[in-house]
Amino acid sequence: MAESRHLGDIILKIDHISLSFGGIKALVDISFQVRRGEFLAIIGPNGAGKSSMLNVINGVYHPQTGTVTYKGETRHHMPPHRAAELGIGRTFQNIALFKGMTVLDNIKTGRSLKIKPNFLMNAIWFGPARREELEHRRKVEEIIDFLRLEDIRRTPVGMLPYGLQKRVELGRALAAEPDLLLLDEPMAGMNIEEKQAMCRFALDVNDEFGTTVVLIEHDMGVVMDISDRVVVLDYGRKIADGTPDEVRQNPEVIKAYLGVGH
Amino acid sequence: MIYRETGQYKSNYGADEQIFPIRQDRIGVMIILALAYLVVPFIGNDYWFSAILIPFLVLSLAAIGLNLLTGYAGQLSLGSAGFMAVGAFAAYNFMLRIEGMPFLLGFILAGLSAAAVGIVFGLPSLRVKGFYLAAATLASQFFIEWVLTKFPWFTNYSASGVITAQKMVLFGYAFDTPVSRYVLTLVIVTLLALVAKNLVRTRTGRDWMAIRDMDVAAEVIGIPMLKTKLLAFAISSFYLGVAGALWAYCYLGTVEPQAFELTRSFQLLFIIIIGGMGTIVGAFFGAAFIVFFPIFLNLFTSTVFAGQLDPGMLSHLEQFVFGSLIIFFLIVEPLGLARLWQLGKQKLRLWPFPH
Structure with a gap:
């Protein structure tokens, strides 16, 4: 599916973002890029910093270092209303x-x-x-x-x-x-039919309107099926970035999700 | 049977976005307006106009103002009477100091003055919420009262601190009878109620409700916090200012700053709580409850218990019953009379068949 669609230029570029709350490092030196029209998933165990990442992108949190470049405009901190004006839409983990x-x-x-x-x-x-x-x-x-x-x-x-x-x-x-839609666990707590319906809607938005989607999701099956590319976070660090197949075989990811034998 | 929208098909969004999309509602409102404009002025007596209907209308207007701020935008305020005072004294001073100022313009300027003061006292709302904001607005209540008492310029150096409202003359017609003042108040209240309804059904009102219900989400959507909150304070205070001017010019005739004490702020808050937060019609229901009910109660007790209990006891009994009824209403329907009204209409749509 990814091959059949045309991916445009880079719409969002995250550069060396670090965010901490007191002594807690929520995000450490994160960098990745999103192309126009892409369906990107961010996954990771609980507390990996996924929601914090979205909050940095649309300006709810202020990172200590790093920049967010959106549509060619580089900012250290993006105010939420500016993000909205520039076409960043958002749903929340807790409704x-x-x-x-x-x-x-x-x-x-x-x-x-x-x-x-x-x-x-x-x-x-x-x-x-x-x-x-x-x-x-x-x-x-x-x-x-x-x-x-x-x-x-x-x-x-x-x-x-x-x-x-x-x-x-x-x-x-x-x-x-929106040109860029941030979905924070839109399928959490849903049954299988509801998940399917929500996946359908998210994919249709991506296909029909050409909206770039950044999705946070826990359900691996869903993520692997619908996303073009997956970014994996663990303890605030980026440990993998690639197509679903690449990520699935990445030893770091397996370690983060399944643990490692001793 | 009668109240049903069956058969009223809408073929465009204009028809669906009307204030009263159901035909029976439109007819009902027309009948009420016709009664208020064409029947009441001819059958009412002076006591009814000047002691009951005018205060009812002015309190309704003030309650609409408070409801825009507290019910719609979610900013709890205890300073409403203060803003009414600003309106009353601003109207007085504009008409006193500017020769030939038409009184309607004076009322508008009164509203604008109150709006300006409202914006200033609305500034803390950007940082504090809920009860803390209520405490901050309480400060405005005391501050305004203090300023009006402390600086005699505002009362034109009147020895007692009481001002006497100037005559209201429009194109040579003087509003000096109770019935003319009633009609004047009615016109102003009708227009401003319509304006309030328009505000709350458009973007302005939706932005207020968004901030009330979930401010983080509202900010992420791009609704400007500062502007939206201050606009709510400004418009709410405008309504309260006009209501204050009407209170002085159409109801009392002579006022002192003490007419706009904290008790009045609480009264307005009770009106919107009893009537229904976040509704325009609730302001009228609540004001009617607060104004009419004690009168009925008084009539009732004085006919039933006349001669058996002493008058002092009787008036205490009234307050006791009134208080219990407020509690009773709030337990039965915490969302106020407007909600009861809405539920009643829902039931009526199905009546007499329950399904």
Whole structure:
């Protein structure tokens, strides 16, 4: 599958990132690159620093050293709102939906940056305010259609089951039409059918919209099946980087996952 | 049977994004507005206008303002009465010091002054949340009261600290009867309620709710924290400022800073809690509960227990019953009367067949 798709230039370049919290080294001298259109998985045991890596990419954490280059713009620290403006979308490991709002409103909020009229126009529901609300409603409905959320669009997300909440969160991230989508364990805690559905959605996003995807996942079967390339972290260090087959045979990876005989 | 949306098909998003997508709701609102504008002014008496309906409307407006900030944007505030005071005294001073200032412009300037003060006192919200923010806004409440009492310029050196609202004249028509003031208040409240509804159904309101529900996710989406929170403080304070001006000009006529004490802030907070946080209609329900209920209770106790209990006892009894009812309501429906209303409508859609 990887061969059949055209991979573009480098969209994201991580250079010698180190991040520590007090004495704890979450990330140590990490470097890797992501190409446009690629489906990259980051794997590693618990506490390996996977989520920290995503948090560095979209600016939630500030690394002590190193730089992040995104679309040719090199930064030591990327503020989260700047990351959003530049087209980095994100879902969270622990669902971070807006619980009191409906599915529709959650996904609409994902598009907030694209909705231009200011509050004075909104206040009177006049001209551009009304026009844009309706236009964005149409786009949001496309996402609802894509993720099969039609029947629950008016339901407050707090009342939805876990699997659907994860799907709504993907929808919210997609609403911003991101170029780079960071998915933090989108399939954690799901049963096999839900996992399959979520894999399908992630692959479709990658295929149909050409969105670059960086995925964190624990399920090895899933990772090996759907990703173009795998980066393996262990105790904050990068221990492997390659195609699923290469990574599978890497002795370091086997050691990290299975332990080593004495 | 009557309340059902069966057969009301929508073929465009405009129809689906209306404030009241269900036809029966639209008709209901029209009937209420028609009653308020065309019937009540002719059948009400002065007591009803000046002692019940005007305070009800003004408190509803103030509660909408607080609800935008606390219910929608999730910023707990105890300074609402302070912002009302800013509005009342700003309106007074603008009209006093600028010759020929139309009173409606004065009200708008009152709202804008309150908004400016609100932005300043909203700054701590960038660092503190929840109860700590409530404590910070409490400071604004005391500070504003103190400034208005301490510097006599604000009360135009009135010896008692009491100001008398100027006459309200529009194109030669003076709003000097209770019924005219009622209609004036009604127009302003209707317009501002509509504006609030528009704000909360567009990006502005969604950004507020996003910050309320999950601020980290909101930031990652790209919603600017600073701007969104301060906008909530500004708009909320604008509403409170206009409400304060109406309180002085349409309700009391003469006010002192003590009319806007902390008790009033708490009252507004109770209104939105009882009415329903994060709803516009809840502000009206809550204000109605707070204003009408003690009157009914008073009427009830004074007819039933008249002559049997002494009046002092009676008034204590009323407060006791009122307090218990608030607790009862909150246990039955913690999300407020607006939620009860919504549930009622849901039931009505299916009635009389439960499935």
